[in-house]
Amino acid sequence: MVKSQEEVLDRTFAALSDPTRRALLARLGSRDSLSVSELAQPFSMSLPAVMKHLDVLSDAGLIVREKTGRTVACRLTAQPMEQAMAWLNRYQRFWSDALDRLAAFVEEDPWPPNPALPNPALQSPTAAPPIPPRAPASRSRAGSPRRPKKSTPRGPTRKS
Template identity: 40%
Template sequence: MSDNNRLRDVFDAIADPTRRRLISLLAEVDDLPLHELTAQFQMGRTAVSKHLAILKEAGLVLDRKIGRETRFRLNATPLKEINDWVAFYSKFWSMNMMRLNQLLEEEEK
């Protein structure tokens, strides 16, 4: 799914701790069936499915049917948007910390 076809904002999709945990679980393996994902949470299959649907709308999760089983896998490509956003602020804080260090060194002299 291209960025233009996403139905949900990636930032919105990862805002929930359960969805972040689902992303972590899916990052560790190629794919997992719904029942194995559900076993990792203290909530029902329907609740986990709703979280997966939100991740799918954001393009973060892909699914495929194998017989009666649905297997899910991570599509990390949309996470680049978050990485790029955080990288900007990382540069901002690095520059400010460097300026602070320079100021402190000047005051010590």
């Protein structure tokens, strides 16, 4: 059971990973159903390319195609998206709790001022800003000796 739910989520998120497929879903979200040619109309790609995108969406269960005569219409289906939203909501609660704790921490009393740092309120507005201390110089690799290249010995050559 869990394995099949993971496969559904994998297919759903894989289908949603492409901007063209998301745009197709957005177009379908604005109407009950659209024909394949109506869906393909605003895209600068061939109809077979749009059909491949629709195949991915259909395989993921995000759309259903219905053929009436020579016209194939597509409409959204909700179940895979509902499963994806349920999965995302579990993590949204985690991030919301973590962000709420961070906001509460930041809104607490400010840290005491560091006596090593100058107090900007005590400086005159025309004074130049203090120059921060320099970090100790690090050794560069410019003066280090070159290492020999690691290579294998040359193989036998063919003589003509």
